[in-house]
Amino acid sequence: MLNLGYWILNDVTWYKTNPMPNFLGTRFTNATETLLWCSKGENYKKYTFNHKLMKQYNDGKQMTSVWNIGLCIGNERIKGADGKKAHSTQKPEELLKRVILSTTKQGHVVLDPFFGTGTTGAVAKKLGRKFIGIEREKNYIQVAKTRIESINTLLPESNWLETLKEEQPKVPFVNLVRKNIIGIGELLYTRKRYNKKAEVLSDGNLHCEEHIGSIHRIGAIIQQTLSCNGWKFWYIFKNNQPLLLDDLRMQYVKGEYQI
Numbered sequence: 001m002l003n004l005g006y007w008i009l010n011d012v013t014w015y016k017t018n019p020m021p022n023f024l025g026t027r028f029t030n031a032t033e034t035l036l037w038c039s040k041g042e043n044y045k046k047y048t049f050n051h052k053l054m055k056q057y058n059d060g061k062q063m064t065s066v067w068n069i070g071l072c073i074g075n076e077r078i079k080g081a082d083g084k085k086a087h088s089t090q091k092p093e094e095l096l097k098r099v100i101l102s103t104t105k106q107g108h109v110v111l112d113p114f115f116g117t118g119t120t121g122a123v124a125k126k127l128g129r130k131f132i133g134i135e136r137e138k139n140y141i142q143v144a145k146t147r148i149e150s151i152n153t154l155l156p157e158s159n160w161l162e163t164l165k166e167e168q169p170k171v172p173f174v175n176l177v178r179k180n181i182i183g184i185g186e187l188l189y190t191r192k193r194y195n196k197k198a199e200v201l202s203d204g205n206l207h208c209e210e211h212i213g214s215i216h217r218i219g220a221i222i223q224q225t226l227s228c229n230g231w232k233f234w235y236i237f238k239n240n241q242p243l244l245l246d247d248l249r250m251q252y253v254k255g256e257y258q259i
């Protein structure tokens, strides 16, 4: 890349939390891949980096160049009519989400010349970005088209850049429990895809299966990521409607929330 005149801004290590084992046991299990993030040249400064957004995404801490993300498994993995994987190297959406969230704004165009099942296009669409995909295998093109056409909702993070301009209120989760805005023993729910729930404990921690921890920690465990902004992850049911914790917190801060 340097020889071509590009400038390497970061080499990001994707650490696979659930790598494929080396079955023969002849060497270490490969558990990383490298992403090169480059600008058009050493002095080219017109690139996008959403520093504040990524800090918010990373629960208030600067994100490092090591990304702990599991391989694409479970419901996310696209299967053919024969039940077999539609593509051998389908990437996890979380990986593309970080790439696209950190380096683009709404309406930007993302190019993926090796489109495969269209993970880049799917995440771009969910984040309100445009995309161009190039793929040489007709089967994969069809898989990608079907996948992307079925998407009709945006992820909450899609407009974070816009909402970031408003200062985020500092409210410890436990305060909402103490004020009885969230009841002890009440259940919080994840986004539909994860279909998990957790019970609120009196100290503001959550109890989910065998885990106990903060809204952020339990969110990260469920997603198999290093960190999670629990405010943007958990939903609570109020008046039989799902309400994002962050929206509940906003209502509380603005004095709009009535018990």
Ligand SMILES: C[S@@+](CC[C@H](N)C(=O)[O-])C[C@H]1O[C@@H](n2cnc3c(N)ncnc32)[C@H](O)[C@@H]1O
Binding pocket: 087, 089, 090, 091, 092, 113, 114, 115, 116, 117, 118, 119, 120, 134, 135, 136, 137, 140
């Ligand atoms: C690693 S896979 C991409 C997987 C994709 N990110 C996903 O999540 O499904 C690379 C893809 O590039 C395609 N490909 C390889 N060489 C190509 C070329 N010269 N032109 C177009 N597509 C190509 C392959 O068919 C393969 O589907």
